[in-house]
Every structure is written in C-alpha cells, then in structure tokens.
Amino acid sequence: MSVYLPLLILLSSLVPALLTFFLPERAHGLRNGLNLGGALIKLGLITVMLVSVGRGATYDFSMQLAPGLVLALRPDALSLLFMTLSALLWFLTTIYAIAYFEGKPNQSRFFGFFSLCVAATTGLAMSGSLITFFIFFELLTLATWPLVIHQQNRASLAAGRVYLAYALPASAALLIAILWLESVTGPILFSTPAPLDRLDDTSLRIIFALFIAGMGVKAGLIPLHGWLPVAMAAPAPVSALLHAVAVVKAGAFGIARITIDVFGIDRVEALGVGTPLAVLASATILWGSIRALQQDEIKKRLAFSTVSQVSYIVLGVALAGPFAVIGGLAHLVHQGLMKITLFFCAGIFAERAGVKKIEGLNGLGRIMPWTSVAFSLGALGMIGLPPLAGFVSKVYLGVGALQSGSAWALAVLAASTLLNAAYFLPLLYRLWYLPPAPDAAGDEGKPGLVVPAVLTAAASLGVGLFAGSPYSPLGWATLIVTREYLP
Amino acid sequence: MDAIVVLLAAPLAGAFLSIAAPRLAVVASALVCVVAFVAIGLLGAEMLELGPAIVVPGNWGVPLGIGLEADGKAVAFLAMTALVMAGVITAASVEFAPGSGRRSFGFWPLALLLWAAMNAMILSRDLFNLYVGLELLTLVAVGLVALSGKADALAAALRYMIFALIGSLLYLLGVVMIYGAHGMLDMGLLSARTPAPADGLALALMTAGLAAKTALFPFHVWLPPAHAGAPAPASALLSGLVPKASFLIALRLWSEAMPDIVRPEALVLIALLGAVAVFHGGLLALRQVRLKLIIVYSTVAQLGYLFLIFPLAGGEGAAQPWSAGAWSGVTFHAVSHALAKAAMFLAAGLYMRAVGSDELGAIRGLARSMPMTTFAFGLAALTLMGLPPSGAFTGKYMMITAALASGQWWWGVVLLGGGLLSALYLYRPLEALFDGEGPAEIIRPRRREELAPLFLAAAAILLGIFSAVPFDLIYVGRPDAAVTGL
Numbered sequence: 001m002s003v004y005l006p007l008l009i010l011l012s013s014l015v016p017a018l019l020t021f022f023l024p025e026r027a028h029g030l031r032n033g034l035n036l037g038g039a040l041i042k043l044g045l046i047t048v049m050l051v052s053v054g055r056g057a058t059y060d061f062s063m064q065l066a067p068g069l070v071l072a073l074r075p076d077a078l079s080l081l082f083m084t085l086s087a088l089l090w091f092l093t094t095i096y097a098i099a100y101f102e103g104k105p106n107q108s109r110f111f112g113f114f115s116l117c118v119a120a121t122t123g124l125a126m127s128g129s130l131i132t133f134f135i136f137f138e139l140l141t142l143a144t145w146p147l148v149i150h151q152q153n154r155a156s157l158a159a160g161r162v163y164l165a166y167a168l169p170a171s172a173a174l175l176i177a178i179l180w181l182e183s184v185t186g187p188i189l190f191s192t193p194a195p196l197d198r199l200d201d202t203s204l205r206i207i208f209a210l211f212i213a214g215m216g217v218k219a220g221l222i223p224l225h226g227w228l229p230v231a232m233a234a235p236a237p238v239s240a241l242l243h244a245v246a247v248v249k250a251g252a253f254g255i256a257r258i259t260i261d262v263f264g265i266d267r268v269e270a271l272g273v274g275t276p277l278a279v280l281a282s283a284t285i286l287w288g289s290i291r292a293l294q295q296d297e298i299k300k301r302l303a304f305s306t307v308s309q310v311s312y313i314v315l316g317v318a319l320a321g322p323f324a325v326i327g328g329l330a331h332l333v334h335q336g337l338m339k340i341t342l343f344f345c346a347g348i349f350a351e352r353a354g355v356k357k358i359e360g361l362n363g364l365g366r367i368m369p370w371t372s373v374a375f376s377l378g379a380l381g382m383i384g385l386p387p388l389a390g391f392v393s394k395v396y397l398g399v400g401a402l403q404s405g406s407a408w409a410l411a412v413l414a415a416s417t418l419l420n421a422a423y424f425l426p427l428l429y430r431l432w433y434l435p436p437a438p439d440a441a442g443d444e445g446k447p448g449l450v451v452p453a454v455l456t457a458a459a460s461l462g463v464g465l466f467a468g469s470p471y472s473p474l475g476w477a478t479l480i481v482t483r484e485y486l487p
Numbered sequence: 488m489d490a491i492v493v494l495l496a497a498p499l500a501g502a503f504l505s506i507a508a509p510r511l512a513v514v515a516s517a518l519v520c521v522v523a524f525v526a527i528g529l530l531g532a533e534m535l536e537l538g539p540a541i542v543v544p545g546n547w548g549v550p551l552g553i554g555l556e557a558d559g560k561a562v563a564f565l566a567m568t569a570l571v572m573a574g575v576i577t578a579a580s581v582e583f584a585p586g587s588g589r590r591s592f593g594f595w596p597l598a599l600l601l602w603a604a605m606n607a608m609i610l611s612r613d614l615f616n617l618y619v620g621l622e623l624l625t626l627v628a629v630g631l632v633a634l635s636g637k638a639d640a641l642a643a644a645l646r647y648m649i650f651a652l653i654g655s656l657l658y659l660l661g662v663v664m665i666y667g668a669h670g671m672l673d674m675g676l677l678s679a680r681t682p683a684p685a686d687g688l689a690l691a692l693m694t695a696g697l698a699a700k701t702a703l704f705p706f707h708v709w710l711p712p713a714h715a716g717a718p719a720p721a722s723a724l725l726s727g728l729v730p731k732a733s734f735l736i737a738l739r740l741w742s743e744a745m746p747d748i749v750r751p752e753a754l755v756l757i758a759l760l761g762a763v764a765v766f767h768g769g770l771l772a773l774r775q776v777r778l779k780l781i782i783v784y785s786t787v788a789q790l791g792y793l794f795l796i797f798p799l800a801g802g803e804g805a806a807q808p809w810s811a812g813a814w815s816g817v818t819f820h821a822v823s824h825a826l827a828k829a830a831m832f833l834a835a836g837l838y839m840r841a842v843g844s845d846e847l848g849a850i851r852g853l854a855r856s857m858p859m860t861t862f863a864f865g866l867a868a869l870t871l872m873g874l875p876p877s878g879a880f881t882g883k884y885m886m887i888t889a890a891l892a893s894g895q896w897w898w899g900v901v902l903l904g905g906g907l908l909s910a911l912y913l914y915r916p917l918e919a920l921f922d923g924e925g926p927a928e929i930i931r932p933r934r935r936e937e938l939a940p941l942f943l944a945a946a947a948i949l950l951g952i953f954s955a956v957p958f959d960l961i962y963v964g965r966p967d968a969a970v971t972g973l
Contacts, residue, residue, distance in 0.1 A: 021862065065954045069884060109858065131884075135875040142869060152852070152921050161918065168910050171874075172903050179884075179899065183891035 005049055006061045006073035006126050009083070012042035013090070013122055017115035023108050032098050035111055039091035042122075046087050050080055054470070054479070060128070071135070074128025074191060077480040078260070078329070081473065082125040082253050085333045089245040089340055090118045092452040096344055097237035099448025100351065110150055114241065116143040121246040125253065130178050130188045130262065133254065137174065137218075140250055141167045147238045148231050155233040166217045166227040174214030177207050181262075190261040201271060204263075208273050211258045212280075218251025219314060220307040222284045229291075229303040236347025239299065243306045244340035252313040252332060260484060265320045275406075278318035282412040284311035289419035296358050298346045301423060302339070308416065309335045309382065316397050319409060324400025325484075326477045327393050333473035334381070334389035337460040341378035344453035345371050351449070353442025361427055363436025368443070370450045372431045374457035379424040381460045384417050389460040392467045392474055490526040490533075491542045491555050494565060494606045497522045502599035510585045512595035516576045519599060523569045531562050534963045554673055555610045559963035560818055564609045564735060567822040570946055571727050571829045572602050578833045578939035579720040581932075593634055594721070601627045601724055608732040614662045614672040614693075614744075617736055621658065621700065625651040628729050631721040632713045643712035650699055650709040654733075658696030664689035674744040686748050693740060694757075700733040703757075703794060704764035707787045714786065715779045719836020722779070723829035726786045731821050734793050738817075741801050754798040761794025762901045769908035778835050778845040778916050782828070785871060785912065788905060789824045792886075793817055795898045799889045809892035815961045816885030819954065823878030823947040827870035830943035834864040837936060838920075841929040847916060852925025859937045861920050866944035868913040873906040878950030 016038035023031050049059070053076070061073040075083065097114065101107050120143055123136035141164075149160035181188065181199070188194045196204060217224040231242060242248065259268055259277075268274045288308030295301040312335065316328015348371045349355040353364060365372040381388035394413055401409035444450045467474040501519040505512035534540055539558040557565070575598065583591035604624035611617050629651065633644035666672055668683035702710040714726050741749055768788030775781045799813035837860050838853055839845040854861040870877040883902050890899040950957065 063955075065881060065951075065958075069881065069954070106855075135880075138875045142874060146921075149918075149921055152855075152923060157918055157922055160921075161914070164910070164914060168907060172907055175887075175903065176899075179887050179891055183888060 002052075002057075002059065003061060005045060006059050006075050009042060009045045009049070009075075010073065010119060010123055010126065012038050012045060013115050013119035017112055017119055020108055020112040020115060025105070025108055028107070031108060031111055032094075035094050035115055036091070036098075038115065039087065039094055042087045043091060046080070046084055049075060050084060050471070053077055053080055062128070069131060070129060070187065072128035072132050072189065073123070073126040074189075075126040076191070077476065077483060078253075078256065079125040079127075081329060081332060081476050081480065082249065083122055085336050085473075086118060086121045086125070086245050086249070089240070089336060089456070090115075092455060093237055093240050093245060093340070095448050096240070096347075096452040099446045100235065100237055100347060102446075106150065109146065110237075113143050113146045114237070117147065117241060117246050121250060124250055128190055130182065130190075133257065134171075134174060134178055137250060137254065138171055140246060141171060141218075144242070144247055147241065148234050150234060150238060153233075159227075159230045159233040162230045163227045166224060170214045170217035170224070173210045177210035177214060180210075181207050188262060190257060193264060194262060196263065196267060204267075205271055205273055208258070208263060208268075208271065211262075212255065212277060215251045215254035215258065218247055219255060219310055220248050220251070220284070220288075221280060221311065221314065222287050222307070225284070225288070225307045228307055229300055232297075232299045232303050236343055236350065239303075239347075240340045240343045243303070243343060244336040248306060248310050249332060249336060252310050255314050256317045256329065256332075259317050259320075260325070265325075265484070268318075269320060274318050274320050278315055278406065278409065281311040281315035281318055282409060284308065285315065285412055285416045286419070289416055289423065292423045293419065297356055298349065298358055298361070298427075299343075299356070301358070301427075302342050302346060305342075305382065305420075305423065306335075306339055308420075309339065312393060312397060315409065315412075316393075316400060319397075319400055319404045319406055321400040321404030322481050323396050323403050326474065326481050327396025327398075327400050329477035329480060330396065330467075330474040331390075331393035334393050334460065334463060337456050337463065338378045338381040338389055341374050341453055341456040341460060342382075344449070344456065345375035345378065348444065348449050348453065349375075349442075352445045353440070355442070358427060358430065360437070360440075361430040362434040363431075363440060364442065365431040367436060367440060370454055371444055374450075374453040376428050376431065377457040377461060379428055381464070383420045383424055387461070387464040389464045389473075392464050396474070490530040491540060491557055491610055492544065493526045494523060494530075495555075495603065495610065497526070498599045498603035498606065502596045502603065505595040505599060509592050509595070512585050512591075513576070513580045516572075516595060516599060519602070520569065520573045520576060523565075523572075523602075527562065527565050527569055530557055530565070531960055534559065534562060535960060538963060553611070553613045553616050554675065556612050556675075557610055559961040560735070560814075561609050562963075563818050563822055563957060563961050564731065565606060567731070567825045568602060568605045568609070568728055571723065571825050571943065572598070574826075574829055574833065574939045574943040575720045575723050577942070578723075578836075578936050581936050582718065582720060582836070589636070590634055590718070593630065594718075597627050597630045597634070598721075598724060601631070601728070605728055605732055609735060612674040612739075614665060614674070614677075616672075618655070618659055618662055621733065621736075622655055624729060624732060625655065625700070628725055631725060632717045634721055635716070635718055637716070639712070640716040643709075643716040647709045647713040650706065654696040654699030654706075656696070657692045657699070661689040661691075661693030661696065664692070674739060677744045678746070682748060686745060687750075690740060690745055690748065691753075694737055697733040697737040697740075698757075698760075701730045701737065701793075702787060702790055704760050704767055704787070704791065707764065707768070707790075710787060711780060711783045714783045715777070719779075719832050719839065722783075722836075723832035726783065726832060727825040727829040730786075730790055731825060734790070734821070738796065741797065742805060746801070746805060749801055751798070751803065754801045757797045758795045758799075758898060761791040761797075762898070764788060764791030764794075765901055765905040766908065769905060769912060772912040773908070773915075776847055778838065778847060778850060779832075781912055781916060782831050782835060785909060786828060788909065789820075789828070789871065792820055792824075792883075792902065792905065795886060795890075795901065798895060799886065799893060799898065807893065809889040811962070812885040812892070813889035815958055816882045816889060818961050819878050819882030819885065819950065819957070821882075822957075823870050823882060823950050826943045826947040826950070827867040827877075827879070830863055830867040830940040830947070831871070833936075833940040833943070834860045834867070837932045837940075840932065842926060847919045850916070851919050852921070852923040853929070854920040855925045856929055857932070857937070859941060860932065863937075863940035863944045864920070865917060866948055867940070868917060870944065870947040871913060872910045873902070874910075876951045877948050878954065879947070881951045881954045
C-alpha cells in the first residue's frame with residue numbers, strides 16, 4: 001500500500017480525468033460523482049500521507065521509462081504543502097464549477113481537462129527528479145490550453161495563443177537547462193545533492209537563469225507575466241485554477257524546488273544569483289500592484305494582483321534566510337486560499353449580478369451579503385490585515401528579510417502593502433458604503449457557488465488564526481525549512 | 488524462424504485474395520492484421536530471450552541463399568507498420584467499402600502489397616533483395632497516389648515516379664558496383680569485406696538514391712503534391728510508413744554494411760541536409776492554408792530529424808556510449824511519427840469529408856461537432872511537437888542527450904528549434920478547429936472511422952509512457968558497449 005500511495009494519489013485525479021472525456025454531455029450525475037469522488041478519495045489519501053510524512057516517513061515510486069529517463073514520484077514535505085492545497089481547492093472548485101457551468105455546453109471537455117490539470121499538478125508536486133518534473137510541467141501547460149480557450153470566442157482564442165507563445169519557449173528553456181545540467185551531472189534527484197561542482201560558475205549561472213526563465217513564465221515574473229491578464233478571458237473556474245490551484249503555483253513551486261533542492265540555498269548565495277532573483281521578485285511585486293491600480297475590470301485587477309502576490313513566494317525563497325523561506329512557502333498556500341476566494345466571488349458577481357467592472361460593485365454588500373463578506377475577507381487578507389493569512393506571510397517575510405541582511409526588502413513589503421490597500425480598499429468601500437445603482441439586481445444563486453467561496457474565505461481566516469498549529473501552512477513550512485537547514 | 492516468413496507471406500496472400508475475391512478484401516486485411524500481430528509478438532518475445540533471429544529460406548547458406556534477419560530495430564519497424572496498417576484498414580473499411588467502385592478495388596491490394604514490401608525491406612539484408620523491395624514499394628505507392636484518378640493526382644504520381652525511378656537507378660548502380668568489386672550482396676558479409684577503392688562512390692550513389700526516396704532535402708519536392716493528392720487513408724500510409732523503409736536501409740548501409748569507409752564530413756553533411764529539411768519544411772508548413780498541405784510539409788520536417796542520427800551514432804561515434812541513446816531515440820522518433828502522422832491524415836480526411844474542403848477557413852469550429860476526431864488530432868499534434876508524455880518526446884530526449892554527451896550540442900538546438908516550429912505550424916489548424924460554433928450541417932463520420940485516428944494517436948502517447956519494453960526490444964542486436972551508456 002505505502003509503496004503505491006504516490007501512484008494512487010496521482011491516479012485519483014488522472015482516472016476521473018480520462019474517464020470524463022468519454023462521458024456523454026448529458027451524463028451530469030456520473031460526471032460530477034466521478035470528479036467529486038476522485039477529489040474526496042484524493043483528500044483522504046493525502047491526509048494519510050500528510051500524517052506519516054509529518055512523522056518522518058518517506059515514499060518512493062519509480063518507473064523506468066528508458067535508461068536515464070526515470071519517472072520518479074517521491075513526495076516530501078514540500079510536495080505535500082502544494083499537493084494538499086491543490087487537492088483541497090480542486091474539491092471546492094469542482095463544486096463551484098458544477099454550479100457555474102450548469103446548462104452550458106462542453107462540460108465533459110471542461111471537467112476532463114480540469115482534472116487533467118490537477119493530475120499534472122499533483123505529479124509535478126510529487127516529482128522526485130528534474131525530468132519527471134519537466135514531464136508534468138509540460139503536461140500542465142498543454143492541459144491548460146483547452147481550458148483557456150474554453151469559450152471558443154475571439155478573446156479566448158487570442159488568450160490561448162498568447163499563453164502558448166509564452167509557455168512553449170519557456171518549456172524549451174527549461175528543457176535546455178535540464179539537459180545541459182544532466183549531461184554533466186547525470187540524472188538529478190531532488191533528494192540527493194547534485195554534483196554541481198563539475199560545472200563552472202558561469203555555466204551554473206546561465207543554467208539558473210534558464211531555469212528561472214522557464215518557470216518564471218508560469219510564476220508571472222516580469223517581464224514574462226504578459227499572458228496572465230490576457231488569460232482572464234477564460235471563465236471563472238479556470239481563473240481559479242490558473243491563479244490558485246495549479247498554474248502560477250507550479251511556477252513558484254518550481255522556483256522553490258530549483259533553489260532549495262537542486263542548487264541548494266548555499267550555492268545560490270555563493271553564485272550570487274539570489275539577490276538578482278530577489279530584486280526581480282520585488283520589481284514584480286511593485287509593478288504588478290501598480291498595474292492592478294490601473295485596471296477597472298475586477299478580474300484584470302485580480303490578475304495583476306496575482307502577478308504581485310506570487311512573487312512574495314519567489315522573494316521569500318530568494319532571500320534564502322530560514323524565516324523568509326518559511327514565509328514564502330506559507331504564502332504559497334495563503335495566497336492560494338485568498339486568491340481563489342476573490343476569483344470565486346468575482347465569478348459570482350459577474351454571473352449573478354452581471355457586474356464585471358469595479359463601479360458596478362456599488363452597494364452589492366446588501367444585495368449579496370455572503371459573497372461580499374467572503375470577498376472582503378480575501379481582500380483584507382491580501383492587504384495583510386491581522387489575523388488573516390496574508391499577515392502571517394508578511395511578518396515572516398519581513399523578519400526573514402532582516403535576518404538575511406536585506407533590509408531593503410522590508411521597504412518593498414511596506415510599499416506593496418500600501419499599494420494592496422490602494423487597489424483593494426476602494427472595492428470594499430464600494431461594496432459596503434456606496435448606495436446600489438438604481439438598476440442593480442442580483443442574488444447569490446445556488447449554494448454551489450457561494451459555499452465554496454465562504455469556505456475558502458473562512459480557511460484564509462483559519463490558517464491565520466491557527467498559524468501556530470504544526471499542520472497549519474506555516475507550521476508545515478517550518479517543518480520543511482527545519483528539515484532543510486538541520487538535516 | 489517461421490514468424491519472419493509468415494510476416495512476408497501473409498500480406499502477399501492477403502493481396503492476392505483481395506484481387507481474387509474483392510468482396511472479402513476487408514476480411515482478408517483484418518486476418519492479415521491478426522496474423523501479423525501474433526507473429527510480431529512471438530518474434531519480439533523470442534528475440535528478447537535469444538537475440539536477433541536469422542532465417543535463410545530454403546536453407547541455402549548465405550551468400551547463395553538470401554538472408555533475412557530480425558533485430559530490435561526491425562521488430563520496432565515491423566510493429567510500427569502493423570499498427571499503422573491496423574488503424575488505416577479500420578478507417579478505410581468505410582471509405583473503401585468493398586464493391587464501391589474502382590477506387591476500393593484498387594486500394595486493398597495496393598495497401599497489402601505495400602505492407603508486404605515494407606516487411607521485406609525491414610527484414611532483408613541482401614542489397615539486391617532490398618532493391619526489389621524498393622521497387623515494389625515505389626510502384627505500389629505511385630498507385631496509391633494515383634488512386635483518385637484526378638488530373639492533379641495523376642500529375643503528382645508521375646512526378647513521384649520519376650523521382651523514385653531515378654532514386655532506384657542510383658541505388659541499383661551502387662549495388663552493381665558493390666557486386667562487381669566483392670561478388671556478394673549480404674550486409675553481414677560486406678561488413679567483413681576487403682575494402683575496394685570504388686566503395687565510397689557506391690555508398691554515395693546508394694545513399695543518394697535512398698535519400699530521394701526518403702524525400703530528404705533537397706529531394707523532397709515530389710512529396711507534398713503526391714501525399715496531399717492521395718485519399719486520406721492512402722496518405723497515412725505514404726507519409727507514415729513509406730519513407731521510413733528507405734531511411735532504414737540507408738541507416739543499415741552506413742552503420743552495419745560499410746561503417747569502415749564512413750567519413751565524418753559525410754555524416755555531418757547528411758545531418759545538415761536533415762537540419763535544413765526540419766526548418767525548410769517547418770517554414771513552408773507555416774505558410775499553407777490547407778490542412779493536408781500543413782501535414783505534408785510537416786512530414787518533410789519530421790523526416791529531417793531522422794537524419795540527425797548519422798553524426799550521433801555513425802562512424803567513430805558508433806563505439807561511444809551515447810550512440811545507444813541516439814540509436815533508440817531515432818527509432819522512437821520514427822515510430823511515434825508514423826503513428827501520429829497516420830492519425831493526423833485520417834483525422835484530416837474526416838474533416839475534409841465533413842465540410843467538403845480542408846482549407847483552414849472551412850474547418851473552423853469543427854471541434855464542437857467532431858470532438859473525438861479533434862482529440863485525436865490534438866494528441867497527434869502533441870506527438871509531432873515532441874512534447875511529453877509522447878513517444879516522440881522520449882526519442883527527442885534521448886537524441887538531445889546524445890548530442891550533448893557527444894559535444895555536438897548544435898544538433899540538440901535543431902531538435903528543440905524544430906519542435907517549437909512544429910508547435911507554431913500545428914497551432915494554426917488547432918486554433919481553427921476550436922474557433923467558434925462550426926457549421927450546423929456536416930457529413931458525420933462513422934464511429935470506427937473516428938476510433939481509428941484516436942487509436943493511433945493514443946498509441947503514440949502510450950509509447951512515451953510505457954517506453955521501457957520497446958526500449959529493451961530496440962536494443963536487441965546492438966553492440967554491448969552501447970548499452971552501458973547514458
């Protein structure tokens with residue numbers, strides 16, 4: 001059982017994905033049961049793994065594809081951090097999407113590719129070797145495309161084109177980096193330090209830059225973030241997937257893996273590539289926030305906010321002090337919970353009240369109270385109001401910045417907090433303080449839409465309140481970093 | 488071993504039966520498929536245990552008799568042929584249903600003869616026997632191109648025949664020179680010959696002939712009109728299978744029969760032509776507005792990859808550890824290309840029938856009414872782009888690793904750049920398919936016509952996921968030094 005646990009977790013998303021493709025469009029019950037059932041089984045399996053990895057157990061499932069090409073699933077604590085997030089959000093997003101797509105066409109295609117994306121994310125999280133990581137990273141890229149173009153209109157096709165135009169060259173950069181590295185060192189496993197000494201420093205710096213370029217597209221690092229706002233043409237559940245469950249997270253997770261497990265924090269320092277990465281992340285944080293301020297569409301504003309917030313994770317990892325890394329990794333989960341809340345709510349505003357622009361939010365607090373409360377919690381968390389999730393991340397990032405002697409990063413965090421407030425507070429003000437427009441109408445619709453949003457909002461409050469628990473995102477990130485620094 | 492003889496005899500018998508009793512053509516073809524799969528399975532299982540299988544029909548010893556030999560690469564190519572054939576036969580059983588006129592009377596014997604010729608070329612090691620196989624394959628292929636009987640198809644067939652016959656003549660000239668100098672034609676015996684001064688010229692002539700038949704740049708001009716003019720099931724065979732046979736012979740000549748006279752510059756020259764083909768074909772594919780022409784120019788590009796094997800595993804490189812990776816990589820690439828390309832042509836044929844044209848403007852939005860076909864097309868596109876988890880990725884990965892290990896990183900750049908280019912040109916039809924609602928009234932394909940491309944494309948993907956068994960198989964008959972590499 002335990003040997004096959006990683007495989008079972010992968011299959012719990014992959015099997016529903018593949019079966020869903022072959023279901024007729026009208027088989028709603030079967031399709032929903034399949035996907036929700038898969039998500040529940042997955043959550044159960046992950047809980048089992050979470051407890052045993054917390055106690056120090058290790059897993060290894062390897063399959064030889066060809067000599068030198070091994071598919072290795074070796075979930076460790078870092079994998080579980082990401083996997084748990086994506087599995088939980090997969091479950092909630094599926095509930096949301098079932099309600100969202102009711103009566104709309106092409107559902108089998110949507111749910112098939114959606115679950116396939118989750119399967120790819122799970123595989124990517126559990127990858128024990130670079131090439132395995134690449135295979136799932138690529139699968140994720142490809143499985144996302146049909147979701148981006150799901151509505152099959154001009155805007156979404158353009159978004160799909162832009163997405164691939166960014167993603168495929170990035171994959172090529174990633175593959176070059178991996179093959180260059182592995183042609184000298186042999187296959188690289190995350191669990192064992194790679195013999196990087198065989199390469200000279202300049203080559204290592206170029207390889208590191210190639211890795212960051214390859215992952216940076218997904219993580220939305222400037223100047224590689226251009227696809228993310230364009231991809232807003234996709235329906236709300238897809239945005240949730242892109243921004244919280246899978247895609248941008250995969251990029252940030254990949255940067256964490258490369259920095260911590262392939263190069264190692266010490267070597268990143270020694271090569272002098274940590275600070276440039278931190279500066280790039282800081283620039284992304286500020287630029288994303290400034291661009292968010294300029295948007296008057298809710299989803300566009302949220303998209304640029306993602307560009308900014310995901311770089312917190314990169315910043316934490318790049319600063320390389322223990323506290324900064326803890327803050328960055330915890331933010332991987334925190335940002336996911338908060339951002340998915342915001343996207344769920346934005347979807348409800350658009351679907352049930354026809355509101356897509358910011359000025360339409362006026363007075364909706366009274367008409368759609370649950371949605372508005374959830375939205376407000378998410379937004380306040382993003383700003384970093386205690387005791388919400390974003391606060392915890394920012395404290396750890398700030399302390400970490402001081403600890404690793406990069407006090408300038410504190411200024412970045414402070415400026416970003418101000419900017420966050422500047423682009424989120426006007427929305428809350430409109431929701432709660434302004435009178436509704438005379439023709440404003442709307443309701444919260446089915447519980448399938450509102451309940452997931454309220455749950456994720458509650459979760460982003462909960463992970464802040466109970467940050468001290470060992471199984472909170474913060475506690476788990478601390479476990480990861482302790483294992484990394486005190487082997 | 489008997490399986491080898493069966494693999495040659497069964498398609499021939501099927502071809503005769505389908506002429507004698509045209510109504511039974513589909514049944515006969517299906518039977519040949521079953522027999523072939525069993526034979527290939529037995530052959531592969533035996534080879535994994537005992538190594539390469541050699542048979543000399545009639546028990547006349549070589550050089551008097553003619554040797555047939557199945558090594559790992561041969562079995563991989565045999566399996567490729569059988570899989571593509573099975574898919575094409577399934578799809579063609581609707582379009583060329585027996586008794587539906589001249590085209591269907593012509594298709595079945597031609598397809599089965601093509602299969603027989605492929606198998607003969609894959610298994611044979613005798614240069615003259617290979618010539619006979621080449622000629623049979625060429626004539627059958629020309630017949631398939633001309634099948635529709637339309638004026639431009641006939642013109643394309645004629646052009647193809649002229650190129651192919653010149654290629655045959657060049658090859659035959661080389662064979663005659665070899666026979667004149669050494670008095671033998673078996674590849675195994677030739678590898679131990681005393682080198683003669685004219686060997687280099689003979690090898691060059693044979694290679695040029697084979698390159699013309701494999702449509703290597705700059706001999707590729709016959710391919711686009713010929714493959715685009717044929718009916719879709721025929722195009723699937725022509726593009727997926729036919730060029731692979733002449734490539735295999737060229738590869739065997741350089742690596743098995745006469746590796747001793749191979750010069751490094753020559754290896755680089757061949758790969759350079761391949762690299763030019765990758766980019767030339769890719770750029771031309773980017774400019775086409777007809778789906779079939781995009782697929783056809785993609786064939787020109789994809790065949791170019793195959794020739795990158797020469798500097799990686801030929802000449803001096805043959806003894807190096809990385810040659811193993813290149814060697815298996817190219818086989819994976821050839822097989823997954825055949826499967827994906829056949830799937831793509833079959834899908835294109837269905838689109839073409841559905842809306843009466845294969846212009847990108849006409850197939851707009853067909854994803855909605857033909858989701859299964861589009862899924863197959865997407866999987867095949869993914870394979871041609873060389874993306875994981877397809878078999879083409881496994882192949883590309885191994886070839887790039889070999890290129891880096893041998894210090895010839897530029898071939899790796901060709902592979903990656905070609906992959907990006909193919910993503911560009913295949914994106915256009917994919918986007919068209921997903922663009923909008925599509926026409927309301929289309930001619931719906933039958934279920935098994937839709938399943939055939941899906942089966943082929945899925946096979947190309949599965950090859951990448953379960954590549955360990957084929958990998959072991961491909962190794963059979965390779966020098967041991969190579970296995971430890973990578």
